[in-house]
Amino acid sequence: MRKNKEETENGYKQEQEQHKEAKEKIMELTSRLDTSKSSESELSTKLQAVTEELNKFQTKSQDLAEQLATLEQARASLDDSLRQSQTALGQKQQDLEQSKSDKDILEQTLKKEILDYRNHMLVSAVEEAESIIREALAQAENPHITTITCTAEYLMDRATPVLETISQLKHNIETYTQDPQAISEVVTSVSEFSHRLADVIVFGFATSHAAPIEEGDALSGECRTCGEGSLELLTDIKQASYDKVPSKADNIDQLVKRILSHAEALLPKVEDVKAEQMGDMVDQEMQQTTEAIAQAAEKIASMLAHNREKYTGIQLQVNEGILDSCNALMRAILKLVEKSKNLQREIVSQGRV
Incomplete structure (x- = not known):
């Protein structure tokens, strides 16, 4: 009996322990279940929040996709505009290069025309001057003026300004060689030189008619030499041999001074009057x-x-x-x-x- 009792007590204790263990397990499971329920609720809340965020993200993603599509369309339009602009720019560059080429050709043509015109102006002026000088020289053989006389004083009055004209002609020719735009000054100088020198030649011949034979021949000879030298000077100018102009002009200057000397020698003296x-x-x-x-x-x-x-x-x-x-x-x-x-x-x- 005692043995059975002990066995019963031992069995009861074991059952008590098992019951306790089972109760603890039940409590643990209950706690876990409560925790699981709480976690499930939190997870559900989080899932709902994530779902909302996902929906927002999807909405934004759609907006971004639409914006991206718009940007792609704009980029395609810009690419097309860029290609058109590049094509137009290339055409403009070609047109510009062609215009520049045409401009260069036109400038060269105009420069040549201007140069030809300047040369024509100068040559025409020189040829006119040569004609004036030759006409003056021809008066030496003109029988109609052999009776025409001129005073030595008047000859000096006409010859003196020629010296300044010669100096101005030299200066203007030198300027013209450095600056072709100074053509008008050269033309003016050539014209003035020829007219003044022609006067000196004609009045020199007229003065020689009233002078003693020897002095008259000397004066007319100087006038003829001066005229011929002037023609040589004008020829050098017409042929653009400008390096020869200074020496030729100096020679004409000396001839005019000799004419002045002859004229001065022919001036009437007081002692010549009775x-x-x-x-x-x-x-x-x-x-x-x-x-x-x-x-x-x-x-x-x-x-x-x-x-x-x-x-x-x-x-x-x-x-x-x-x-x-x-x-x-x-x-x-x-x-x-x-x-x-x-x-x-x-x-x-x-x-x-």
């Missing part, structure tokens, strides 16, 4: 002066008579005083003229003039 002629000239001048003084005296007397009729008192006295002074001055001048006349006659008679 004493009788000088005396007659003095008498004529003195007589004219005397007559002028007499006329002035008569006019003063007339004014005095008029004043006596028109004025009285102090005004008459003042006017008469002025007129009397004028009469006294006229008488003094007349005496001075008479003395000068006598003195001049003595000088002429002694041959001191």
Whole structure:
């Protein structure tokens, strides 16, 4: 019995322990179940939140996809515009290169035309100048001007400005070689040079007609040499041999100076006038002066008579005083003229003039 009791007690204890263990397991499982339920609720909440986020993401993804499609479309349009722009740019570049080429050709053509025009202007001016000089030289053989004469003084008056013209021509030619745009100054200088030198040649021939034979031949020879040298100078200019111009111009300058020297030698001297002629000239001048003084005296007397009729008192006295002074001055001048006349006659008679 005792043994059975012990076995029963032991069995009961074992059952108690098993029951306790089972209870603990049940409690553990219950706790786990509660925890699982709580986790499931949290997971459900999280799942719902994730689902909402996913929906938002999908919405954004759709928006981004639409935006991407729009951007792709815009990029395609830009690519197409870029290709068109590149094509147009290429065409523009070709047109620009063609325009530049045409411009260069046009510039070269215009430069050549301008150069040809300048050369034509200069050649025409030189040919006209040559014609003027040749015409002047031809007057030496013209029988119609052999009786025409000119004074040496007038020849000098016409020849002196030529020296400045020659200097200006040299300067303008030098400037033209450095700056072709100075063509107008060269044309002007050539024209002025030819006209002035032609005058010198013609008046030189005319002056030689009134000069002694030897001096006249020398003067006409210098004029002819000067004209021929001028033609050589103009030929060098026409042929663009500008390096020869200075020496040729200097030669013309010397020839003109020699013409001036000949003209100066032909100027009339005082001693060339005869004493009788000088005396007659003095008498004529003195007589004219005397007559002028007499006329002035008569006019003063007339004014005095008029004043006596028109004025009285102090005004008459003042006017008469002025007129009397004028009469006294006229008488003094007349005496001075008479003395000068006598003195001049003595000088002429002694041959001191």
